[in-house]
Amino acid sequence: MVAHSHTVLLVDDEPVFNFITESLLKRVNLVKEVYSVFNGREAMKLLQESFQGLHNIPSHIFLDLNMPIMNGFSFLEEFSKLPRDQKEDIKIIVVSSSENPSDIAKVKSYGVEDYISKPLSPDTLKEILQ
Template structure:
């Protein structure tokens, strides 16, 4: 099953650009949204739940971002009604290998925690 929609949440435009192109090139996503912080991600999700956009099947989430970081996003995401969030898989993609960050992220029920940069093999493992 190919995921229809992936949401990239990262404040590095280069990461978003490269990952979006990679996902499309290896045919793992039909649609990719990119936002630069958790606040923009929550707005996009609200639009998706309202029918304005497709609801992402997967969210690739950075932890260290301005405005609203990854942990604050996870906090807000987990307040959503279960029927809205249950089918969305969140994968934290971070340069942090701090065991405390990893444990904290996993406590929010994320699907996986992986290190930057993303490779085609890692993306295939997660999305295929």
């Protein structure tokens, strides 16, 4: 049995996506904790609280692009402004239904770890987390 090793933050405005992904993450048995939020603003709030010791700092953020309030691009812009020591161990994986080449190029310019099309599979999650 593989030990839990990651804390994951899901940022997606679709509750069904968050529920299914959280279930898949638990099934691959590589996470110790999963947080779910519905937009970039909630994600930034959770990150700030994590840096203050109120939550575990996520090792991975699975980020949707198209969300209300603060979309994925705005989140990436805010994340890029964080001090390097706070964000250097956090990997961002964009998970989107968009396969628009300009979207992919734009998020890659922020140094995201990967860009994956929905839906996620257990094998994809294992590959990302191992």
